[in-house]
Structure formats: structure tokens, C-alpha cells
Amino acid sequence: MANRLQLEWDLRDHGWADCRIADGAAKATLFVSYCTDGLADLLSGVGGLYGATNRLERFFFDSEPMEVRWVLRREGADVAIAIYEFPDVAISLDLPDSEGHLAWTATKPLGELAHVVLATAQQVLKEHGEDGYMTKWIRYPYPVAALQDLRRLHLQHDQCELPHDMTLPLA
Numbered sequence: 001m002a003n004r005l006q007l008e009w010d011l012r013d014h015g016w017a018d019c020r021i022a023d024g025a026a027k028a029t030l031f032v033s034y035c036t037d038g039l040a041d042l043l044s045g046v047g048g049l050y051g052a053t054n055r056l057e058r059f060f061f062d063s064e065p066m067e068v069r070w071v072l073r074r075e076g077a078d079v080a081i082a083i084y085e086f087p088d089v090a091i092s093l094d095l096p097d098s099e100g101h102l103a104w105t106a107t108k109p110l111g112e113l114a115h116v117v118l119a120t121a122q123q124v125l126k127e128h129g130e131d132g133y134m135t136k137w138i139r140y141p142y143p144v145a146a147l148q149d150l151r152r153l154h155l156q157h158d159q160c161e162l163p164h165d166m167t168l169p170l171a
């Protein structure tokens with residue numbers, strides 16, 4: 001599929017990561033700092049969409065000094081994804097989405113979003129291991145529980161026929 005969602009999580013040194021999101025239509029690079037637990041928030045945010053068909057999940061990456069705000073709105077089987085950037089997280093958390101810069105947006109099936117987020121998170125674990133992750137991300141451990149929760153939800157609810165990395169046991 002030409003418009004398939006792509007996500008990369010590139011863990012760098014000293015509590016920074018680059019998060020690259022793209023599909024056939026548009027791409028964005030988001031900077032993430034360890035002030036918030038970005039990978040855990042992403043996994044939990046997508047997991048939270050499974051509750052009801054109109055769920056809304058919001059979370060943000062602290063990008064020192066920017067705020068990168070994710071708004072995930074479930075619309076039946078799909079999720080409307082909007083990512084906004086604000087220049088200063090110290091003052092932007094109370095601002096409405098409309099005052100941010102829309103850095104990336106797309107609507108994707110929930111199953112596709114969950115699969116891609118899972119695969120990306122597992123790639124990070126495969127590359128760095130839990131110890132290596134902690135060394136680089138410093139403030140938070142690798143989010144094992146959030147990964148297991150999302151994988152359980154994805155396998156239960158989405159008829160996904162793609163292969164899944166089962167290296168970590170199910171919670």
C-alpha cells in the first residue's frame with residue numbers, strides 16, 4: 001500500500017530521540033526528550049483507543065523547549081491522527097490545538113497504527129535491549145508493560161495478518 005504508515009524511533013544519546021512519521025503523502029520529524037516518557041506515552045495512547053469507537057487520546061512529547069502534541073481521535077475503525085507543534089511547552093499546555101502548527105496529520109485504520117507503533121517499539125528493544133535503552137534514555141526504563149498491553153489489544157481486536165514479534169512474553 002503506497003500510503004502505508006511508517007514510523008521510526010531513533011534513540012540517541014543523553015535522553016533524546018528522533019521520531020519520524022510518514023506515509024505516502026507527508027512526513028515529519030519530531031524531537032523527543034526524556035522530560036516525558038515519549039515511547040511509553042505513544043504505546044499507551046494508542047492502547048487507550050481500544051476502549052470505545054469514539055475514544056480520544058491526547059499526550060505530548062516535551063521537546064525542550066517545544067511541545068509536540070499528539071491528538072488521536074478514533075472514528076470507528078479508523079484513527080484521525082494530528083500532531084501539533086508549539087514553540088514553548090512551558091506555556092503551551094493550556095493552549096487549544098488550533099494555536100499550534102499542524103506538523104503532520106492522516107487518518108489510518110487503528111489496526112495499522114497499532115501494528116506500526118508496536119513494530120517500531122520492538123525494533124528499539126531489539127536494537128538496544130532494556131539495559132541499553134536505560135543507558136541512553138536515562139530517566140525512564142523501556143516501557144515493557146505498555147508494549148505488552150498494546151500487543152494484547154492489537155492481537156485480540158485487529159484481524160492483523162502481518163507477522164508479530166513475540167520475543168517478549170504476553171503480560
Ligand SMILES: [Zn+2]
Nearest residue numbers: 115160162164
Ligand atoms: Zn499486526
